[in-house]
Amino acid sequence: MDERLRSELSRQGVVAIKLETLYNWGRKNSLWPLGFGLACCAIEMIAASMARFDLSRFGAEVFRPSPRQADLMIVAGTVTKKMAPQVVRLYNQMPEPKYVIAMGACAISGGPFKQGYNVLKGIDRYLPVDVHIPGCPPKPEAVIQGLMLLQDLIDGQKLTGPGRPRFLKKGEPSDFEVPIEGAHDLVPPYNAAVWRPCKITIDE
Amino acid sequence: MTGSIGHTLQFLTVFLVIAVSFSLIPILLARIWAKAFSPAKPSSRKNAIYECGLESKGDAWIQYQSQYYVYAILFLVFDVESIFLIPFGVAFLELPPGAVVAMLVFVLLLFEGLVWAWMKGVLNWK
């Protein structure tokens, strides 16, 4: 099915597309985020879904309160060590094709509150993050650009073959270990299966 | 004669088959799709009870108050009543006055039950 034939057919009013494209097109344009604001970034997320910046142009303005009906978790704000088990438990309870957007410097790496004793230095210690939106808080336009980036990511997902996304592979886990609140810190401090710290050598 | 009746019955069965298959095919497709493409991965963490992000403590099988049961019964009674009223409403014009009186008795009987429950104070929450 080369391009010339396809354009010829489309001129006759016949649309020929792959099932994969249709499947991804449908999912990409109806991402339902989980109504789950943590801090200041949540206000910018709400402002992005309001009339002026209008997240509903991308089909993502339905903020579902319960994780069972959401397929996109926007971690908007500082994840504290007291809140981390809840965030991971909510992620576990979401149905399978689910994505995580780490919105704001706090969710990405602890942000301005990095030296806090009760602040988790980034949600990618416990959850696989798909899109990072830097900023403190990122402006609503940045939130929309982050969402469009996620839509491109979904667009490129394969249905078959080794390049399949995580949720289509049998062996890949769909939920992750929930940390427990220990005596001095979260136990375990990070999820080794998910978190890939950057390898450095301290040169003397 | 029977052929024409047999004929209309066949006509009905075709419609029945189409209706049933129209509802079953998407479910079948979804099942095939799940088996072929996205494997199911049930796990205890995923099926945990959702309680605002917290771990749910205690089990849900506790003895409930009888008050809830009374509300449920009253709702059920009036739900069933509305089922009877629907065909009555559809065939209202062709019905003789006797049927209207019968339905009136039926409705008033239930209404009297509600008034009694209200007077007895079952409805307001103690």
Add this chain to the structure above:
Amino acid sequence: MESIEQIKLRIEQAIPGVILEIIANGSPGNPASIRVDPEHALAVARFLKDDGQLRLDYASNVTGVDWPDKVAQQTVKVLKMVDGVEKEFDAKVETREPGFLEAVYHLYSMELKHGPLVLRMRTGDRAGQTHLPSLTPLYRSADFQEREIYDLYGIIFDGHPDLRRLLMWEGFEDHPMRKDYAEPDDYEFEPTAHNQVLAKARRHYPPKASNG
């Protein structure tokens, strides 16, 4: 509002046996504070609240402060016998002042609309005796703030109706706002721009001859 000395005198008359101390405030134009001994704190607070001229019925702010032990190094002349001859040596002597925890109350009056009276209470020391009387029975606004001080500083408020940790999770054991709190070490090196700048600096400047 009267001056703080007058208030001190009137409190001493009203409550016999109370130990009051006025602590000056270094910055200009800000009120000095009164330090009360924990035993009479509740009685003093009740007096301040019901007194006709003061009517301090609004505890605006309750703060915990940590004063760690002060270790002062002094050099002292010491006489020592060295093979039969007395010689003077100066030896370093460490004098250790015991630190304490402090609760500071800012009391205002909503009725007479006048300024803050700063009330201070100090605990015995930072480890064993960290008990202070709670003012929550008098000022309900101190309820959550005292729970927060218990959580972050470790002052146990006697008489508080529901003393639990406010901000940290219940299983947490340390008191994080103390000056000597050691954070769990979850340091994560981030290759930021400074890293390249550091490497470039190292290449440019030869390492110092005696890096001891």
Add this chain to the structure above:
Amino acid sequence: MADIGMESAVGISAAGDGAGPGYRLLAKESPEEEGRFLEISMGPQHPSTHGVFRMDVLLDGETVVRLKPVFGYLHRNHEKIAEGTTYLGSMPYTDRLDYFNSMTNNWAYALAVEKLAGISVPERAEYIRVITAEMTRLQNHATLMGFLLQDLGAMGTPLMYAFREREKILDLFEAVSGSRMMCNYMRFGGCRVDLPSGWLEETVRLVDEFPGFLDEFEALLAENEILMARLQGVGVLSAALAVNAGVTGPMLRASGVNYDIRKVDHYGIYDRFKFRVPLGAHGDCYDRLMLRLLEMRESIKILKQALKQIPSGPVIDPKVKIRNFKPKPGEAYGRIEGPKWELGFYLMSDGSASPYRYRVRPPSLINLTVLEDLCIGQKVADVVVILGSVDIVLGEVDR
């Protein structure tokens, strides 16, 4: 003053003596009472709790028997970090305290440091501070009404109107300070930069249009039967309990106590403007909502006067050292009437560049002291509305 007892009438003692994780509200469940009470937690992730705030509610059917708020899910250690950075270094952190009103947070912190170090502020800076603070009050009250109506069930539509007005004000803040929400605009002794050209005319136009929005909202809200049925008589706060529990701001004035720090402390230049302080009569949720509407009208009056009288001149006191700013040892407590309530900063300095103790008076945390008293006996749906009318922000509750 009657000491308001903590135990509720039903005589269920607080089970928790710090009893480990899973603090249970219900002390001991005798067998025959097993199903009587239902303990649920409107937990950290809940559409009604404006952020990560958790309430453990004990229910008898629909009515609330006990309610214990749980905090700490957004405890970001603002005070511990502030003890590590310089005075100016923690100015951007104050934006993130009450992330709806960054201008007034900055002003409160700047006021406290100016009190500590004895710094004077030039005229024009005072006027700019009053103008930006009153505009913050406008957008905060508009957003509050939007969220309260969303709690009542009007999903989204009133919030759209409120955010439309808020966006206009945020554009002006972005023009003057560079960022929509996190302005970081005040400095000790004035403001960072002067107003851009055309900003004042733009603000005058906004202030002239704003009453139109207010009339529109008042027409929608004042005589709306659903609103009156749902809000009147719900969550009544008595004046005595309000004063004793340290409640401040519009919630206190809705109970009839005339205590507005702009009139009590005479900070800034509020004495030059004629404005009135609206007071409520019943102290219920309806009064709190309407009070905010009236306060917006007063803010517009202040803005009109300030915009006419603003002089030209320096925006910051040139004598103030920005680089290594080391105030003399001492302590100071500065507070302002924020859009939500009294926001205070208590600073202790030991002569070094970073504060020895940096304490933020968390007004939303203290206003929540009375949440249990307001909610006992109400229905669960009313708990959501009462929390909405208290108008908390989690960045400030947990700091």
